[in-house]
Amino acid sequence: MEYMAILLFVCVCLVLLLGFPVAFSLAGTALIFAGIGSLFGIFDGAFLHALPNRLFGIVTNSTLIAVPLFVFMGVMLEKSKVAENLLDAMAVVMGKRKAGMGIAVTLVGMLLAASTGIVGATVVTMGLLALPTMLKRGYSEQYSCGIITATGTLGQIIPPSIALVLLGDVLSSSYQQAQLNMGIFSPENVSVGDLFAGAVIPGMILVGLYILYSVFVAILKPEQVPALLDEDIEHIKKRKQVSLFVALVPPLMLIFIVLGSILFGIATPTEAAGVGAFGAIILAIWQKQFNLANLNAVMQSTTKVTAMVFMILIGASLFSLVFRGFGGEELIAEMFEALPGGLLGAMLVVMIVMFLLGFILDFIEITFVVVPIVAPILLMMGADPIWLGIMIAVNLQTSFLTPPFGFALFYLRGVAPKTVLTSQIYKGVIPFIIIQLILLALMAAYPSLVTWLPSQLYS
Template sequence: MDYLALYLFGLVCLVLLTGFPVAFALAGTSLLFAGFGVLLGHFDMAFLHALPNRLYGIMSNTTLLAVPLFVFMGMMLEKSKVAENLLDAMAILFGKTKAGMGIAVTLVGMLLAASTGIVGATVVTMGLLALPTMLKRGYCARYSTGIIAATGTLGQIIPPSIALVLLGDVLASSYQQAQLNMGIFSPKTISVGDLFAGAIVPGFILVGFYILYSVVLAIVKPSQVPSLTDEDISAIKERRKVGPLMALIPPLMLIAVVLGSILLGFATPTEASGIGAFGAMVLALWQKQLNLANLNYVMQGTLKVTAMVFMILIGAAIFSLVFRGFGGEELVVSLFEQLPGGVFSAVVVVMFVMFLLGFILDFIEITFVVVPIVAPILLMLGVDPIWLGIMIAVNLQTSFLTPPFGFALFYLRGVAEKSILTTDIYKGVIPFVLIQLLLLVLMAIYPELVTWLPSKLYG
């Protein structure tokens, strides 16, 4: 009756498609399925007896404390007008060159990704700030929407990404489970810091590819990416009382302190997230944006996001126990063993399935529901856990950007002018989807792009 696990997975996906809240769809469907399984004699309630220990483990997990603190940091920076100042500073520095605004958007998107770690926030912020300016200055609508959507998804991979925090915690548990399944009792594990280090080189490569595409477009079709006029630059300088360096230095210092403390081993991700949250408040105070209204907005937003993450995690824990109770883990192992091509085929199938699921599920659901099922099996086959984590992150980043269901496209469509056609947004992101697929291929061929820095930092 192993195939009951597949029926459970399919039913959960169908319920999710109805728009029912994810946490309750996972928990409710799984419990109902378990109830019918008990009546039919195909499910052992001992699996659900482990639920209290699972929930206690979730609530006492110190790594997950980084989630609300990083969310607070990102939302506080969003309210402190850091993005607006950064965009103006970059426009002054690069605006006189062809595709200068596109390069500025890419660099600001990278810095916002490293500051907020939240995909939706970056896409919406850049869509509101940069898109009207680019269109007004004569930039092609397709290129403008494409570069904004693509750089908005950098929050998926560039540390300190919320996605990497959650993925690191799940992969650490999967790594321990894989070792136990193989009878290996080793103190070695992986951490969120390992994933942060592994994501840096691919993240910079991706940003470099985006800038290279902008430069090539400026050479091939300069009319689509014109430079700013002297009047435009002067207007920006007059509007801004703070010079480019003063706009760049504070957020760069905050990023360096937060990320550097993690990579150099001075602080855990949880401790660094506390430093980041405090630093974001200092920046907001410096920008004269730290008031009760903004603080109330940020605290309520942080509470909502954190509650959503932990409710989904609880629902996913129930689903995972029921899925295993129906023999789902053994079924997935047998399916992978029957695939021709061994480890390569197994990784390709997992990546393809996650890519498709990225159209209907957010990274939180995929991280908590799918990764715990497939990761232990892939790790038992010898796949490097850090490489696997970054491959999953970039794969989901590509899925969130791919028409017609990419989440980033929905975010941008919500804030873009009505004069911009949805087809323009879809066509605009295609070059960037191809760039991200190229990065996936490069990481598959050269795993050292991911594993080199963690090995140098942590041995």
């Protein structure tokens, strides 16, 4: 019977490769296999009896309410030209230095990641705003594409990341499942706030490594990252009469209010997301970008993303039940136990599989399909849930950068000038892939990089 679980997983991946909608691919394939299994008496239909309770739990989950609110916040900030003002102000401050535009892009991308939490939006926004300017000023295509794409993926790891919100909910369920499997009944759980706190130090290390790489390029290959000319800076000043203080303080205040209230236990992620959404509206009004057309566009985008997330979650829940009904969970547990190296060997295999799946699946699908299968087993083997969540997030972030199928590469290719070759985008991201692999190795060797801040905040 267990071979049916493997066949189910393979068939789902094949159906997704054919381009069918994710939610319906998961649910449809699972139902077909459940029907075949029931027909031949190898599937216990009682597993599907848990589906109504599970679906009710999904739609009433207070944590998941944060998703549409964070999406609304991110899209509203994108419409309010916060990124454009920040980039212009940073360019004036950093532009006279070699690689100054690259460092400015990194810092603005970090702030956008902490404001929007949406990878695609950050890559596209920075690609439209920064890439033409960098190329015009003499920056190399490879460096420009690499720094923009890599910085755009920071939304995957820097809180308040939507990926971490979804991971937090799934890991919470996995943690409870692992405890039940071990016969432990404990009120302790994994919260989204734990993951946000765990992501702060790795996220800052990653930003620091990106900036350090830009400095090395400026030293070793200064011709690839020239300083802006005085007339370029004066042109920016005349075109946009905005100071660094005016451009920087409003988004920083919003980030501090949203993220700080979560980290210090003042508000739940859902409450903080509501405040963030309201704050984004205030910023749009401040930037004179709040109007009916923009509000309509933001609400439509929020509705589409939210509907997609919840439909995928419903389909993934059905897939998970059928996978367990075929004994898939026991099969995975046996495979992990047979691997050499214990937890380290199992983590290595899971990281490689998720990295490869990141070529064909978005983080939402991987979070809802793969994580519920492997996380309970890894937690039973002794993995720290916060460390596991951040390792998964950084791993998927690396996967989204890796040629030839990285999602972030496709986002940039869609907005980059036709003069920029796809091969230049691919070559440009290679140093940043190496940087992210270094971060993964550091977190694997020193888990305290992830667990120290949550332990200090919530001890």
